[in-house]
């Protein structure tokens with residue numbers, strides 16, 4: 001059986017708010033050892049954008065200060081019932097390392113990264 | 127035939143020097159759209175450490191200024207004739223997304239990331 005996103009996605013997602021400052025976002029990434037922060041609207045819980053450690057590198061290179069300035073708004077996402085290789089192709093096409101997994105109401109229910117795909121390839125060996 | 131590191135590694139590696147400042151390293155990552163910078167000794171060409179966009183996030187969180195302060199010195203590496211799944215297991219064990227590929231003299235001849243492994247899984251589909 002072909003693996004689906006729900007089989008390998010992480011369900012505990014670290015998220016950010018658009019009014020967070022860059023240092024608060026950086027601390028979340030460091031505390032949890034992750035690279036991706038979906039940005040969530042506090043009122044609705046819906047996906048607004050995404051910030052990665054790469055965007056924080058961009059903040060240093062371009063001297064930007066807030067999450068709103070550096071977050072990507074057109075987010076590439078996945079649904080949990082999609083085939084992993086279809087989503088892996090989508091990530092390769094956009095040169096990105098991870099996608100938030102959303103439900104029909106655009107709420108974030110998980111995240112899948114190329115690290116998760118690579119682990120699946122070797123039977124999750126760690 | 128089981129894929130080996132040489133079959134999927136990137137051969138054009140973006141590198142940094144230990145005396146680079148953080149903004150110079152950030153600009154290299156952004157200009158090339160990558161996350162990993164092996165740090166190379168200018169005199170010998172040998173691998174000294176590694177800096178990733180995650181380390182730049184750390185520099186923001188912890189207010190550090192130089193590559194020397196934030197680079198990781200004990201670098202997890204691979205040789206080009208190793209099996210991809212052996213190296214993928216090594217990356218999963220260390221929770222890292224990429225390894226420099228080195229020769230017998232510890233010179234960097236390539237880099238392999240979980241993005242490269244994920245692309246290989248789908249036949250490099252882009």
Ligand SMILES: C[S@@+](CC[C@H](N)C(=O)[O-])C[C@H]1O[C@@H](n2cnc3c(N)ncnc32)[C@H](O)[C@@H]1O
Pocket residue numbers: 050051052053054055071072074075076077094095096097098099100159160161
């Ligand atoms: C081109 S990628 C290259 C670096 C790295 N591999 C990464 O995924 O961040 C960097 C840019 O992609 C964006 N990005 C990352 N994941 C994304 C996603 N799921 N949807 C849209 N943009 C995304 C980031 O916000 C960042 O601006």
Ligand SMILES: C[S@@+](CC[C@H](N)C(=O)[O-])C[C@H]1O[C@@H](n2cnc3c(N)ncnc32)[C@H](O)[C@@H]1O
Pocket residue numbers: 033034035176177178179180181197198200201202203220221222223224225226
């Ligand atoms: C624990 S990982 C988690 C974030 C991300 N997945 C990454 O690979 O950077 C972050 C730390 O791993 C280190 N790192 C990344 N690649 C490495 C490698 N090949 N060998 C040793 N350390 C590495 C980075 O320098 C950084 O301090």
